[in-house]
Amino acid sequence: MARYGPNEHDVLIVGGGGAGLRAAIAVAETNPKLSIAVVSKVYPMRSHTVSAEGGAAAVIKPDDSLDDHAYDTISGGDWLCDQDAVEAFVKEAPEEMIRLEHWGCPWSREENGSIAVRPFGGMKNKRTWFAADKTGFHMLHSMFQTTLKYDPIDRYDEYFVTSLLVDDGRCQGVVALELATGKIEPIAAKSVILCTGGCGKVFPFTTNANIKTGDGMAIAYRAGVPLKDMEFVQYHPTGLPFTGILITEAARAEGGRLLNKDGYRYLQDYDLGIPEDKPVLRSMELGPRDRLSQAFEKEKEKGRTLNGPYGEFVHLDIRHLGKEVIDEKIPFVRELCRKYENIDPVHEMIPVRPVVHYIMGGIHTDINGETLLDGLFAAGETACVSINGANRLGSNSLTELLVFGARAGRVAAEYASSQTSFGSRLEALATDEKKRIEKTFFNSSGNRSERVADLRKEMHNAMEQGAGIYRTETSLKSSGEILGELRERFKKISLEDKSYTFNTQFVSAMELSYMFDVAESIIESALQRTESRGSHQRTDFPERDDQNFLKHSLSYKTEQGSARVEYQPVTITRWPPGERKYGR
Amino acid sequence: METTITLQILRYIPEKDPDPFYQEYEVPIREEWVILDALNYIKDHIDGTLSYRWSCRMGVCGSCGMMVNEKPILTCETFLEKYMPGPVRIAPLNYFGVIRDLVVETDGFMEKVKRVKPWIIRDREKAPSEGEYLQTPEQLSEYKQYSMCINCMLCYSACPVVGLEPEFIGPAAIALAQRYNYDNRDEGENQRNDVLLADDGIYECTLVGECSEVCPKKVDPAGAIQRYKVQGATEWWTSVLLPFGKK
Ligand SMILES: Cc1cc2nc3c(=O)[nH]c(=O)nc-3n(C[C@H](O)[C@H](O)[C@H](O)COP(=O)(O)OP(=O)(O)OC[C@H]3O[C@@H](n4cnc5c(N)ncnc54)[C@H](O)[C@@H]3O)c2cc1C
Ligand code: SF4
Numbered sequence: 001m002a003r004y005g006p007n008e009h010d011v012l013i014v015g016g017g018g019a020g021l022r023a024a025i026a027v028a029e030t031n032p033k034l035s036i037a038v039v040s041k042v043y044p045m046r047s048h049t050v051s052a053e054g055g056a057a058a059v060i061k062p063d064d065s066l067d068d069h070a071y072d073t074i075s076g077g078d079w080l081c082d083q084d085a086v087e088a089f090v091k092e093a094p095e096e097m098i099r100l101e102h103w104g105c106p107w108s109r110e111e112n113g114s115i116a117v118r119p120f121g122g123m124k125n126k127r128t129w130f131a132a133d134k135t136g137f138h139m140l141h142s143m144f145q146t147t148l149k150y151d152p153i154d155r156y157d158e159y160f161v162t163s164l165l166v167d168d169g170r171c172q173g174v175v176a177l178e179l180a181t182g183k184i185e186p187i188a189a190k191s192v193i194l195c196t197g198g199c200g201k202v203f204p205f206t207t208n209a210n211i212k213t214g215d216g217m218a219i220a221y222r223a224g225v226p227l228k229d230m231e232f233v234q235y236h237p238t239g240l241p242f243t244g245i246l247i248t249e250a251a252r253a254e255g256g257r258l259l260n261k262d263g264y265r266y267l268q269d270y271d272l273g274i275p276e277d278k279p280v281l282r283s284m285e286l287g288p289r290d291r292l293s294q295a296f297e298k299e300k301e302k303g304r305t306l307n308g309p310y311g312e313f314v315h316l317d318i319r320h321l322g323k324e325v326i327d328e329k330i331p332f333v334r335e336l337c338r339k340y341e342n343i344d345p346v347h348e349m350i351p352v353r354p355v356v357h358y359i360m361g362g363i364h365t366d367i368n369g370e371t372l373l374d375g376l377f378a379a380g381e382t383a384c385v386s387i388n389g390a391n392r393l394g395s396n397s398l399t400e401l402l403v404f405g406a407r408a409g410r411v412a413a414e415y416a417s418s419q420t421s422f423g424s425r426l427e428a429l430a431t432d433e434k435k436r437i438e439k440t441f442f443n444s445s446g447n448r449s450e451r452v453a454d455l456r457k458e459m460h461n462a463m464e465q466g467a468g469i470y471r472t473e474t475s476l477k478s479s480g481e482i483l484g485e486l487r488e489r490f491k492k493i494s495l496e497d498k499s500y501t502f503n504t505q506f507v508s509a510m511e512l513s514y515m516f517d518v519a520e521s522i523i524e525s526a527l528q529r530t531e532s533r534g535s536h537q538r539t540d541f542p543e544r545d546d547q548n549f550l551k552h553s554l555s556y557k558t559e560q561g562s563a564r565v566e567y568q569p570v571t572i573t574r575w576p577p578g579e580r581k582y583g584r
Numbered sequence: 585m586e587t588t589i590t591l592q593i594l595r596y597i598p599e600k601d602p603d604p605f606y607q608e609y610e611v612p613i614r615e616e617w618v619i620l621d622a623l624n625y626i627k628d629h630i631d632g633t634l635s636y637r638w639s640c641r642m643g644v645c646g647s648c649g650m651m652v653n654e655k656p657i658l659t660c661e662t663f664l665e666k667y668m669p670g671p672v673r674i675a676p677l678n679y680f681g682v683i684r685d686l687v688v689e690t691d692g693f694m695e696k697v698k699r700v701k702p703w704i705i706r707d708r709e710k711a712p713s714e715g716e717y718l719q720t721p722e723q724l725s726e727y728k729q730y731s732m733c734i735n736c737m738l739c740y741s742a743c744p745v746v747g748l749e750p751e752f753i754g755p756a757a758i759a760l761a762q763r764y765n766y767d768n769r770d771e772g773e774n775q776r777n778d779v780l781l782a783d784d785g786i787y788e789c790t791l792v793g794e795c796s797e798v799c800p801k802k803v804d805p806a807g808a809i810q811r812y813k814v815q816g817a818t819e820w821w822t823s824v825l826l827p828f829g830k831k
């Protein structure tokens with residue numbers, strides 16, 4: 001909750017997850033004279049990066065190559081990735097990962113002390129670095145602890161950002177509310193980097209933490225910055241049925257098998273290869289996530305899944321790996337199963353079903369994290385560069401935080417150094433924002449009766465029904481309409497809690513309003529993309545259509561409510577669009 | 585009829601409550617619910633003014649620690665059924681200032697974490713182009729356990745010394761210092777000794793061992809302290825008293 005510095009900085013970073021902390025260190029190393037602020041709604045080490053399990057990809061072994069990593073990423077993304085960005089990504093990834101090793105990250109090792117790597121879905125070679133199955137946890141804590149040694153990095157812990165300060169067409173800071181006191185104040189900065197993470201909470205069933213509500217995307221969108229490729233939402237094939245807790249892909253990489261209700265490895269029926277005893281790279285259980293989640297839906301249609309209190313599920317079987325391998329390589333999987341499902345995967349099969357996990361889309365940036373608004377940058381899950389295209393490969397995201405967090409940090413540092421003064425309207429803008437918040441949330445006059453929890457639930461239903469794994473024009477339109485109604489009702493939102501001290505109901509209401517923007521952008525982009533590609537599957541348009549849609553969608557906020565969608569070509573360097581082949 | 589259970593929750597909103605008080609809520613019991621699910625149920629359906637922290641709901645972000653029936657636990661990791669037939673008492677973590685309801689002051693703890701210099705300290709740092717530092721699985725296992733701390737602060741709430749001496753640097757910070765001290769890439773032990781051997785440092789600990797009992801991640805801070813007292817300190821004394829000695 002405390003603040004450790006004056007309210008004026010050179011570079012301000014919103015978000016203390018992997019991307020935000022990497023950016024902060026990059027700024028400090030680019031120019032130690034710059035004053036840096038990390039503003040975060042939770043203490044940085046609570047950020048969602050902490051729950052990433054499986055690993056982070058970077059080429060390090062002699063039998064691997066940068067081109068292989070690039071090709072896996074591009075084909076995994078169904079050719080919607082910008083190939084110049086992917087090339088930069090795979091090239092800078094190893095150095096970034098080594099840097100993290102130098103900062104103390106406890107990577108798992110080979111006997112001789114060098115870095116160990118594991119296979120991962122959609123990757124042709126072993127290149128996923130891991131710290132057992134708490135990779136994100138270790139990366140985040142190592143980085144957070146490392147930031148403590150840099151004096152220029154100030155922190156605003158438990159400050160909730162409500163909007164950007166834009167004066168003279170230039171982003172010059174943010175308005176934030178200090179949770180402990182309810183004080184709303186401007187924090188000025190010569191450049192701002194949004195590293196606010198994803199938006200899984202737009203859906204009801206997700207691996208994402210409570211804080212992943214797409215705040216940064218909505219904040220940028222409201223300031224006129226377009227969101228890119230928002231129709232691409234990744235379902236992870238293996239979540240625990242009630243909680244949505246993730247069972248990492250590493251479980252399959254180590255040899256775990258997916259079985260339908262007859263104990264049959266059903267992936268073989270979906271052009272993903274033939275079952276072998278040992279895991280085969282880019283095949284069967286190690287196919288890409290979109291294809292695995294879609295196969296589940298098809299099995300469900302055929303009546304070959306199992307029925308439980310929380311819907312249909314299949315089994316993930318890791319028993320044959322034995323206790324020793326499980327305890328050494330994927331101990332967290334065992335811990336989570338025991339704690340939350342009351343089963344021991346050493347002896348029992350794990351019930352799993354697809355669960356919303358990640359958004360490929362995000363704030364439109366270039367290869368350096370620059371957005372279309374001067375002075376505003378973005379990195380991490382909240383940004384879309386894009387290296388993930390229509391489907392992210394597991395273990396590329398953690399590495400993306402490092403590569404593009406660092407790039408954004410360096411460029412934002414340079415930009416800040418080139419700015420000399422602040423606009424004259426910052427205080428006035430902040431006062432307006434304060435009034436808006438008071439009026440919307442703390443004023444009890446008028447006919448106000450809508451509750452946050454109710455509206456959120458209805459939004460969840462609409463998103464699950466209309467914008468899930470398979471979509472149609474009808475389903476999307478009907479969800480879009482519901483969303484419009486919910487927005488209207490939100491104008492009558494009523495908070496029971498009028499306290500200025502740690503008002504979490506206020507935070508939930510703000511987050512809900514952010515999620516409406518994000519949901520709107522997802523639905524509108526999905527509606528207008530009349531093709532199927534990667535994670536975006538339209539049953540009314542089942543084929544990929546390179547003629548019309550080898551393009552990024554850019555959605556802009558409009559006065560009327562629904563987004564305006566424009567398109568921008570994909571950058572192709574060396575890999576012309578081809579067929580995605582797995583298991584053959 | 586649905587089975588229910590009574591939660592007695594310590595409430596405190598500084599603008600209006602002169603003192604904290606217990607408020608009762610009756611919530612349904614569901615087999616798969618952890619305590620945190622019951623709190624969320626209250627927030628969504630009964631009383632939107634209840635404040636508490638949470639995020640990951642999978643025992644790894646460290647936000648949701650509270651006193652439940654006088655014991656510090658992670659509420660997202662503990663099933664509600666365990667407390668049948670109730671009532672269950674839920675209060676903010678012991679020995680921390682209360683901001684509101686179940687939300688406690690964390691800055692003091694954060695300062696202690698920083699004080700032990702939890703980063704790799706070396707005379708000469710390798711450039712990334714020189715590749716990784718080698719670390720065998722055995723070397724990793726030397727400190728791995730101490731690196732599992734999620735900063736949930738439960739150990740501070742269980743520690744009687746923290747109760748008496750709020751300045752005591754405390755179990756998690758000491759375990760964190762040891763996490764770096766035992767890392768073969770690190771050379772900062774002497775700098776950390778200055779902190780650990782200060783007045784509010786390790787010698788305040790009376791080896792009660794409660795910290796390790798409550799730690800949800802088996803970090804074993806008590807073990808880290810014990811190991812330090814036995815081995816680390818002798819080395820340090822040797823280095824001070826015999827500057828030309830073995831190290
Ligand atoms: C369960 C799980 C497992 C995963 N496993 C893997 C894996 O093995 N490999 C892999 O590559 N990827 C994995 N991912 C994906 C990856 O972890 C995430 O994409 C990545 O960690 C996101 O990091 P980030 O820095 O962008 O955001 P986050 O870590 O989510 O951080 C966001 C930050 O923004 C702050 N913030 C947000 N809104 C506001 C606001 N309004 N005001 C102030 N601050 C704000 C938050 O406080 C937080 O500090 C996994 C994801 C999940 C959910
Ligand atoms: S040592 Fe254990 S109890 Fe203490 S803060 Fe760390 S994880 Fe929590």
Ligand code: FES
Nearest residue numbers: 641645646648660
């Ligand atoms: S909510 Fe993250 S540890 Fe409990």
